[in-house]
Amino acid sequence: MEKNKKIRTFISxxxxxxxxxxxxxxGYRPFQRNIIDPGYQYYFLRTMVDDxxxxxNPDFDDSKWSSELKGHRGTWWLRAKVYIKxxxxxxxxxxxxxxxxxxxELYFSGVLIGxxxxxxxxxxxxxxxxxxxxxxxxxxxxxDFGYYPIALRIANETATHAQLPYIRxxxxxxxxxxxxxxxxxxxxxxxxxxxxxxxxxxxFLIYFRQKDLFIFSILCFCFFGLTIxxxxxxxVDYLHTWQVYRLVIIQILSLIVAFLLPSYFMFHFKIAHKWxxxxxxxxxxxxxxxxxxxxxxxxxxxxxxxFISSLxxxxxxxxxDKKYSNQAIVSVxxxxxxxIIYYDFILFVGFLAIVGFAIFALxxxxxxxxxxxxxxxxKASRLEIELLKKKIQPHFLMNTLTSLINMVxxxxxxxxxxxxxxxxxxxxxxxxxxxxxxxxxxxxxxxRIHLEMMEYQREIQYDLICSEFPNSEQIPPAILLTLVENGxxxxxxxxxxxxxxxxxxxHAGEKVYKIKSKGKLRLSKRKNSNGIGLxxxxxxxxxxxxxxxxxxxxxxxxxxCTQIKIxxx
Amino acid sequence: MNILILEDERRVARQLEKMVRQIIGRRIKYLxxxxxxxxxxDFLSQNTIDLLFLDLNLNEEDGFDLLRSKFxxxxxxxxTSAYSNKAIDAFDLGVIDFVPKPFLQERLEKAIQRHxxxxxxxxxxxxxxxxxxxxRIIDLQKLIYIEGHGKHSxxxxxxxxxxxxxxxxxxxxxxxxxxFERVHKSFIANMDLVKDLQIQVGSKYSLVMxxxxxxxxxxxxYKRLKGRFI
Numbered sequence: 064m065e066k067n068k069k070i071r072t073f074i075s076x077x078x079x080x081x082x083x084x085x086x087x088x089x090g091y092r093p094f095q096r097n098i099i100d101p102g103y104q105y106y107f108l109r110t111m112v113d114d115x116x117x118x119x120n121p122d123f124d125d126s127k128w129s130s131e132l133k134g135h136r137g138t139w140w141l142r143a144k145v146y147i148k149x150x151x152x153x154x155x156x157x158x159x160x161x162x163x164x165x166x167x168e169l170y171f172s173g174v175l176i177g178x179x180x181x182x183x184x185x186x187x188x189x190x191x192x193x194x195x196x197x198x199x200x201x202x203x204x205x206x207d208f209g210y211y212p213i214a215l216r217i218a219n220e221t222a223t224h225a226q227l228p229y230i231r232x233x234x235x236x237x238x239x240x241x242x243x244x245x246x247x248x249x250x251x252x253x254x255x256x257x258x259x260x261x262x263x264x265x266x267f268l269i270y271f272r273q274k275d276l277f278i279f280s281i282l283c284f285c286f287f288g289l290t291i292x293x294x295x296x297x298x299v300d301y302l303h304t305w306q307v308y309r310l311v312i313i314q315i316l317s318l319i320v321a322f323l324l325p326s327y328f329m330f331h332f333k334i335a336h337k338w339x340x341x342x343x344x345x346x347x348x349x350x351x352x353x354x355x356x357x358x359x360x361x362x363x364x365x366x367x368x369x370f371i372s373s374l375x376x377x378x379x380x381x382x383x384d385k386k387y388s389n390q391a392i393v394s395v396x397x398x399x400x401x402x403i404i405y406y407d408f409i410l411f412v413g414f415l416a417i418v419g420f421a422i423f424a425l426x427x428x429x430x431x432x433x434x435x436x437x438x439x440x441x442k443a444s445r446l447e448i449e450l451l452k453k454k455i456q457p458h459f460l461m462n463t464l465t466s467l468i469n470m471v472x473x474x475x476x477x478x479x480x481x482x483x484x485x486x487x488x489x490x491x492x493x494x495x496x497x498x499x500x501x502x503x504x505x506x507x508x509x510x511r512i513h514l515e516m517m518e519y520q521r522e523i524q525y526d527l528i529c530s531e532f533p534n535s536e537q538i539p540p541a542i543l544l545t546l547v548e549n550g551x552x553x554x555x556x557x558x559x560x561x562x563x564x565x566x567x568x569x570h571a572g573e574k575v576y577k578i579k580s581k582g583k584l585r586l587s588k589r590k591n592s593n594g595i596g597l598x599x600x601x602x603x604x605x606x607x608x609x610x611x612x613x614x615x616x617x618x619x620x621x622x623x624c625t626q627i628k629i630x631x632x
Numbered sequence: 633m634n635i636l637i638l639e640d641e642r643r644v645a646r647q648l649e650k651m652v653r654q655i656i657g658r659r660i661k662y663l664x665x666x667x668x669x670x671x672x673x674d675f676l677s678q679n680t681i682d683l684l685f686l687d688l689n690l691n692e693e694d695g696f697d698l699l700r701s702k703f704x705x706x707x708x709x710x711x712t713s714a715y716s717n718k719a720i721d722a723f724d725l726g727v728i729d730f731v732p733k734p735f736l737q738e739r740l741e742k743a744i745q746r747h748x749x750x751x752x753x754x755x756x757x758x759x760x761x762x763x764x765x766x767x768r769i770i771d772l773q774k775l776i777y778i779e780g781h782g783k784h785s786x787x788x789x790x791x792x793x794x795x796x797x798x799x800x801x802x803x804x805x806x807x808x809x810x811x812f813e814r815v816h817k818s819f820i821a822n823m824d825l826v827k828d829l830q831i832q833v834g835s836k837y838s839l840v841m842x843x844x845x846x847x848x849x850x851x852x853x854y855k856r857l858k859g860r861f862i
Contacts, residue, residue, distance in 0.1 A: 458689045461714030461733035462641050468734050469647035522642040552640075552691040555668075585668060585691060 068382060075378035083371045086402045090363055105143040105230050106210070108132065112139040114186045114216065119170040121212040132227060138186030138218045144210040145232045157200040158235030162296070163228035164303045165219030166192035172204050172211055180303075182218045194303040195296055197238050219303070226358075242297040245408065252411045253290035259418050260284040266425065271432075275330035279421050282323040286414050289316045293408075310358040317362040321348050321369035324417070328373050328391065331424065332380035344372045363402075366410065370399050387424050394420035443499065443606065449599055450496050450541050453548075454488065466520040481519045488512045495540040499606060503536040507565065510547045514563070523556045525563065532567035538576065539603035545596045546578040546625050554582030554623060576627040583621055600627075634681040635663040638672045638698070639712065640690045648685055648712060648735060655741050669693050676703040683747050686727075688713040699725040708747045719767050723760040724807060729769070756809055761787070761795050768795070772812075776825050777839075777847045778804055780818035790825070790843055815839060815857065816850040829854075829861040 109128035117123055118140045125142045151157060159176075161169070166180025166188045176199070180192025205211065213230070231238060260283030267276040292313050295301075301309075325344055329337050348365050355361040373395050381388040397416035401409035453459070463485060470478030491509055495501045507529055514525040527547075547563055554561060566577040597614075604612040604627065611630040618624070635652065639645035645665045653660065664679075666672050669690050684707050688695040699709060699722075709727040711719070712735065719730040728750055729743035750757055759775065761768040770787065779786045780801030787795050799807070805814055815821045821839050828840040829849065837849035839857075849857060 457714035457716075457733075462644050465647055465734040466641065466643040469643050469650070472647075472650075520641045520643050585670075 067384075071378075071382045071384075075382055079371065079375055079378060082374070082399070083367075086367055086370070086399065089402060090360075090367055104232065105145050105213075107142075107144045109142045110135060110139060111142075112137065114138040114140070118142070119168075119173055119175070119214045119216070121173040121214075135217075136219060138182070138216070141215040141217060141228065142212065143230070144212050145230065146210050147205055147232060148208055150208075151234065156235040157202070157205060158197055158233060158238045159200055159213070160195070160197040160231045160233070160238040161215075161228060162195045163215070163217065164194065164226060164306050165217040166190070166303065167218070168216040169198060170214040170216075171200055173214075174201070174204055176200060176204070180218075182216065186218055188218045188220060191302045191304055193300045194306045195300070197235065199235050200232075242294075246294040246297045249290050249294050249408055249411055252415060253287050255415065255418065256283045256287040256290065256411075259422070260287060263421065263425070271428070273330070275327055276425070278323050278327045278330060282320060282327055283418065285316050285320045285323065286411065289313060289320065290411050292316070314352075314358055314362055317365055318348060318352060321365035324366075324369040325372035325376055327421070328376045328380070328395075332376065332385050332388065332391075334376055334379055340372075340376070344368070347372075367402055370395060370402070374399075387420075387427065390423060391420055439606075442602070446599070446602055446606065447496050449602075451492060453541065453544075454492050462520060463516065470519065477519070481516070484512055484515050484519070488516060499539060500537040501540045502534075503532055503538045503567070504534065506538050506540065506543050509541065509544050510563070510565075513544055513547060517551055521551075522559075524560045525551075526560070527563045527565065529564075530566045530568075536567065536574075539607050542600050542603055542627070543576070543578060545600055547580070549596050549625075550578070550580030550582070550623060552585075554580055554584055554621075556582055557621065572631055574629045574631070576629075577624065578626075579622055579624045581622050584618065584623065604629075633659045633683065634661055634679065635683045635685070636672065636675065636681045637663065637665045637685045638667070638669070638690065638695065639665065639685070639687040640667045642667070644687075644733070651735055651737060651740055652685070652744070654737070655744055667691070669695070669697060672698055673701060673703070676701075681707045683707060683744075684709045685712050686710070688715055688718055688722075696721065696725060699727065708750060710743045710747065716767070720760045720762060723756070723758050723769070726756050728757060730767075756807060759787070759797070759808075761797055770795075772809070772822070773824070775812075776822055776841050776843060776845060778812075778820040780820075788845070792843065813853075813857075815853045816848045819847050819849075821847045829857055 107130075109125040109130060110132055111118070111125070111128045112135055118125075123142075128142065145159070147157070159169070159171070161167075161179070166182055167178070168175055168182060169177040169179070177196070178192075179196045180188055181190035183189050215228075260280050262280075263276050263283060264280035267273065267280055292309060296309075322341075322345055326341055328334075329341060334340070347368050351364045351368060352361050355364055374392075377388055377391045377395060381392060394416045398413035401413040467478060467481060467485075470481050488509075491505070491512065495505060495509070507527070511527055514527055517523070518525055543565065550561070550563060561580065561582040564577075564579040564581075566575075566579075568575040568577070601614065604614065608629050613628045615626045615628070616624070617626070633656070637645050637648055637652075639648065642665075645667070649663055649665060652663065664675065664681075666675060667690070684698075686695045686698060686709055688711060695711075695713070698704065704726070709725075711722045711727050711730040712733060713730070714733045716730070716732045722730050728746045731739050731743050757772055758769050759772060761770060770789065774790045775787055776790055777788050778797075778801065779788065781796075783800050785797045785799060785801050785804055787797050789795070797804070801814075801818060801820060805812070805820060808820070811822060811824045812820050813823050821841070825842045826839050827842055827844075830838050830840055830846075832838055837851070837854045838846040839849055840846060
């Protein structure tokens with residue numbers, strides 16, 4: 064076992080060091096988006112903070128302009144070249160799709176082909192444009208394959224962050240439609256996250272008050288929000304000034320997600336020193352947030368940090384051989400694919416793996432709970448049978464009947480009384496047997512009837528003296544009865560008499576039930592017996608008070624005292 | 633005649649006493665009622681009795697313990713218990729009868745008659761066959777031979793009747809008195825009821841029983857037995 068632990072620790076450390084350094088290295092590669100996303104297919108980007116009509120001229124020499132995009136504000140121009148490489152099918156239109164934080168006029172080969180918002184002559188935004196726009200390129204402007212110049216006259220008084228404009232050339236309808244198919248797919252995922260959020264939240268509220276379920280519910284809602292916000296841009300026309308708020312919200316959600324993901328595993332696997340580890344994790348997240356510039360990069364590194372922390376936590380659980388840690392490892396490794404392939408939408412697909420794990424673990428948990436519940440049902444019905452058996456077991460029943468015969472023959476009037484007592488006893492057993500708790504008053508009554516029967520049968524005088532107790536007090540059935548029965552079998556009367564004393568005491572945190580019986584202890588009972596009767600009492604107390612009870616048996620001289628203490632939960 | 637009733641419920645004991653007195657009142661010299669095992673053992677160490685009525689559940693102690701004690705051989709025992717399923721064990725310990733509670737006068741009379749038919753000796757005199765409804769008590773004097781069938785055996789009675797038994801032949805042999813001898817690897821015969829030993833065709837050996845039935849004899853056992861039949 065110990066050896067196994069060492070091996071697992073070694074593997075874990077190796078895996079987490081190698082894999083996380085690989086992923087961090089991937090994250091530092093120069094702007095990975097450019098590699099895959101075909102949305103940035105423009106060349107020779109030039110910008111100039113100035114405003115002259117001649118800038119729209121395709122032959123204008125912009126070689127002196129800046130080739131970098133800074134946080135330009137006010138009115139400025141952007142010139143670039145797009146490459147048109149394929150021919151159009153008949154009756155199709157070419158289009159250009161642009162995402163940029165600003166209102167603008169778009170010139171294609173020197174011809175104004177579209178406006179986003181309205182810019183007046185002074186270069187002020189009279190009307191604020193949308194963040195995303197798609198324009199038709201007139202057929203007359205494109206004659207052949209090759210580079211075509213575009214120019215944007217941009218006005219953006221509110222711009223705060225520099226963001227590379229997204230410019231894409233293509234068939235007009237496809238430009239509008241293609242992002243929608245991606246959005247559609249991701250909205251299906253969003254739906255799954257939403258339902259999972261409600262599912263886990265509901266389970267948390269109704270069934271199990273477990274922190275991990277609550278955390279996972281919030282995590283699902285955050286992922287739902289992230290998905291919707293990320294892809295709403297394709298079908299909601301919003302003003303370019305809102306883009307920054309959208310990004311801020313996405314970033315906050317990313318921070319929450321990055322904090323909750325390891326927290327979920329932390330609480331799920333009940334790892335020690337939770338708050339210390341989560342504190343360190345949160346510090347790292349905040350360091351990333353305030354030290355990495357931009358919107359996408361900090362989000363990427365925060366989620367990466369969340370993955371590394373989660374993997375660490377799960378490996379810790381794996382080292383301690385916790386249930387389902389294997390499955391958790393698989394799910395986070397699947398999740399981590401998003402860092403390798405393409406962070407953007409793969410992140411959401413990756414999260415699906417974790418949702419899958421959470422549902423798996425929850426269902427296993429529910430199954431376990433159900434089994435426990437069924438076991439408790441079986442136990443309860445077994446106890447009921449045990450209780451009923453007390454009075455129909457041959458020893459009691461046949462002895463009673465034999466005594467009755469004797470009564471009927473010798474003292475018929477007393478015999479009739481005894482029959483009535485017996486009837487009351489059976490009636491009461493029937494009433495109480497199916498209840499886990501009965502009024503204490505009823506239990507005392509049960510003991511009295513039993514003693515009455517025993518008086519007839521054993522010709523011994525039995526007394527039961529009770530202390531005061533509140534009417535509302537309850538107790539599992541036949542516990543005191545069992546103690547009284549034990550007293551009868553374990554002790555001999557003194558001068559034909561035996562007395563029982565019941566005391567109920569309620570302290571601040573506990574209730575005490577005490578039964579004392581006075582009588583000579585039978586020789587053979589000197590050894591402390593742990594008979595069937597005591598097993599019954601223990602099982603009942605377990606059912607009633609879980610572990611919060613104690614049973615103490617004392618004997619001194621002629622007094623046998625059993626004390627049951629119930630601690631209040 | 634001295635009688636001891638060991639019964640933990642006073643009124644039950646009184647009822648039993650009353651019934652016993654009705655049956656053999658005149659012959660009783662004394663009748664003692666006790667309700668505890670230890671007391672009974674004390675009592676038996678100082679007194680001799682002829683007949684014991686024994687309850688099996690004595691304040692949760694096992695009445696059988698008395699039958700396993702050194703005193704058990706000197707008197708006849710009749711079990712009086714509510715647990716009729718314990719009868720089988722009771723007969724293995726050499727009791728002469730088992731009267732279930734509540735007592736029936738006729739049943740008790742029969743049990744007491746059995747007492748008079750037997751001198752106390754502690755040896756097994758009856759064997760019990762488990763039945764679906766009732767256990768059947770078989771007098772060993774009526775049992776001619778037993779045939780083994782793996783884990784079970786078959787009892788052959790003098791009446792020609794056959795009845796299965798839940799014990800194996802080996803277990804039977806340990807239980808039964810010496811008059812029952814193993815004569816073949818799957819036969820035990822009651823030697824009190826043997827008429828003759830015969831050699832049959834093909835040098836097969838058989839015991840001829842009182843009811844003219846044949847019981848096969850193994851070669852090994854023949855050598856031991858043949859001296860007795862010359």
